[in-house]
Amino acid sequence: MREGSDRGIRIAVGAATLAALAALWTAATTLEQWIAPVYFPTPQEVGNALRQIVLQGYADGRLHEHFLQSCKLVLYGFAAAVSVGVPLGMLMGWSRRAEALVNPAFLLLRPIPPLAWIPLAIVWLGLGDAAKVLVIWFAAFVPAVINSYAGVRSIEPYLIEAARSLGATRGMMVREVLIPGALPLVFTGLRLSLQACWTTLIAGELIGAITGLGHLLYQAGLDLYPAMIVVGMVAVALAGGLMTALLAWAEKRSMPWRTS
Amino acid sequence: MSNIVFERVSRQFQRDGLQFPALEDVSFEVRDREFVAIVGPSGCGKTTCLRMAAGLEFPSNGNVRVAGQTVTRPGPDRSVVFQQFALFPWKTVYQNIEFGLRGKGMAQAQRRERVTRHIELMGLQGYDSAYPHQLSGGMQQRVAIARSYVLDPGVLLMDEPFGALDAQTRTVMQEELIRLSRVNPRTVLFITHAVDEAVYLADRVVVLTRRPGRIREIVDVAAVRRTENWDRHERIEEVMEQPSFVHLRTGIWRLLREQQQPARL
Numbered sequence: 001m002r003e004g005s006d007r008g009i010r011i012a013v014g015a016a017t018l019a020a021l022a023a024l025w026t027a028a029t030t031l032e033q034w035i036a037p038v039y040f041p042t043p044q045e046v047g048n049a050l051r052q053i054v055l056q057g058y059a060d061g062r063l064h065e066h067f068l069q070s071c072k073l074v075l076y077g078f079a080a081a082v083s084v085g086v087p088l089g090m091l092m093g094w095s096r097r098a099e100a101l102v103n104p105a106f107l108l109l110r111p112i113p114p115l116a117w118i119p120l121a122i123v124w125l126g127l128g129d130a131a132k133v134l135v136i137w138f139a140a141f142v143p144a145v146i147n148s149y150a151g152v153r154s155i156e157p158y159l160i161e162a163a164r165s166l167g168a169t170r171g172m173m174v175r176e177v178l179i180p181g182a183l184p185l186v187f188t189g190l191r192l193s194l195q196a197c198w199t200t201l202i203a204g205e206l207i208g209a210i211t212g213l214g215h216l217l218y219q220a221g222l223d224l225y226p227a228m229i230v231v232g233m234v235a236v237a238l239a240g241g242l243m244t245a246l247l248a249w250a251e252k253r254s255m256p257w258r259t260s
Numbered sequence: 261m262s263n264i265v266f267e268r269v270s271r272q273f274q275r276d277g278l279q280f281p282a283l284e285d286v287s288f289e290v291r292d293r294e295f296v297a298i299v300g301p302s303g304c305g306k307t308t309c310l311r312m313a314a315g316l317e318f319p320s321n322g323n324v325r326v327a328g329q330t331v332t333r334p335g336p337d338r339s340v341v342f343q344q345f346a347l348f349p350w351k352t353v354y355q356n357i358e359f360g361l362r363g364k365g366m367a368q369a370q371r372r373e374r375v376t377r378h379i380e381l382m383g384l385q386g387y388d389s390a391y392p393h394q395l396s397g398g399m400q401q402r403v404a405i406a407r408s409y410v411l412d413p414g415v416l417l418m419d420e421p422f423g424a425l426d427a428q429t430r431t432v433m434q435e436e437l438i439r440l441s442r443v444n445p446r447t448v449l450f451i452t453h454a455v456d457e458a459v460y461l462a463d464r465v466v467v468l469t470r471r472p473g474r475i476r477e478i479v480d481v482a483a484v485r486r487t488e489n490w491d492r493h494e495r496i497e498e499v500m501e502q503p504s505f506v507h508l509r510t511g512i513w514r515l516l517r518e519q520q521q522p523a524r525l
Binding site for chain 2: 156158159161162163164165166167168169172176177180181183255257
């Protein structure tokens, strides 16, 4: 009962804040003109820009084309990074030998900022999708590895000992002890990876792309078109937020013991 | 026959390149279906003894044998009950108890029958699909004991299993364990620092000295229990007020007291 009304109050406060911001925006740009339209668009301009890009297109594509292109590249890069990084990190957490083997190379690559890979990726793969997926892969790979490694290391040693003295087979040890035990930190890694994917993708598309949200932002910048820049930024936020929400849902689904 | 034999067992630890002895020249036997408790000051190596029987650690010198075989690795014939319960947080009560049976490759119908029986035996009915964090400490330790007992292990190794429980729950669990070992006698090695717990549960009590642990004395409780017929009492406090119980407990207490480091002020 109390919790229910608490929730209601929270939603009301949130809605009021948003409404106040919208009113402030309208006032600042339209009614009082504290901010010149060259710097920040009016709500009406943003609405027009949105209509333009949804219906006619802008920067060589309509909004959904830019949106889907960016989501596609992020998903490819993210999936590739996760499917290599998580098993590798877990293996390094479990086996000292694997850690000794991989860690030196990993320590060398780790401090290189993902964006620093862009020139090399372009030399190798040109300006197409593949180069961007590669750079995204680099960005997402590091947090996936580190957190999967930490996830296995965070498992209480007595749980592993209990499994061994209960006669767990190798498969049971991996599937029923190491993976579920590491999962909370693995998901922390996936969240960080996903964030890194979006940052990197936008940067990659700013440099060279035919479609995509980063390309849209770049073009709008060249055209000195603040309303379209805002549309692009909101679209990036929506795409990132949508994927983060999907990940949170998967996290909840895969760890029922944490919520019940 | 499942016995545990410690033969001239020593164990050294290395820390910062230095070796220091944890256990020195310990020999004793836990006979088939005997309940032996080890007591000793903290750090005397009693848990090390249990871990060597479990195959989680190995002697530096000497030999630990279970059922005639030198222990080389952990296995379900030597089930361990840990002080921290060590239940898998991501598995339900039922799945936790079932875990070792699946490792043995037992058929599902048979597993279900056994798990259900042990859930009943430990009074866990209705909690099958609860997760460990939803249970009290006492209930969690019941699950851990059921998870070990269900394997029908040759020997049970219990490492201060009631150490993390509050006093009342501990008493209940001690009575339950006595009841369980009547229904289903096992070879048990039980580590504790509580002298009255050791005297109440064990057939024999091994008293270790302070580090490096050596055997100070092995006290035969079973003989007294039989002649004084402690088993006619149902409740732990009734046993504990018997003069024969008090006498044994005080004797062991004195042995431990003489191991105390003199206080430096």
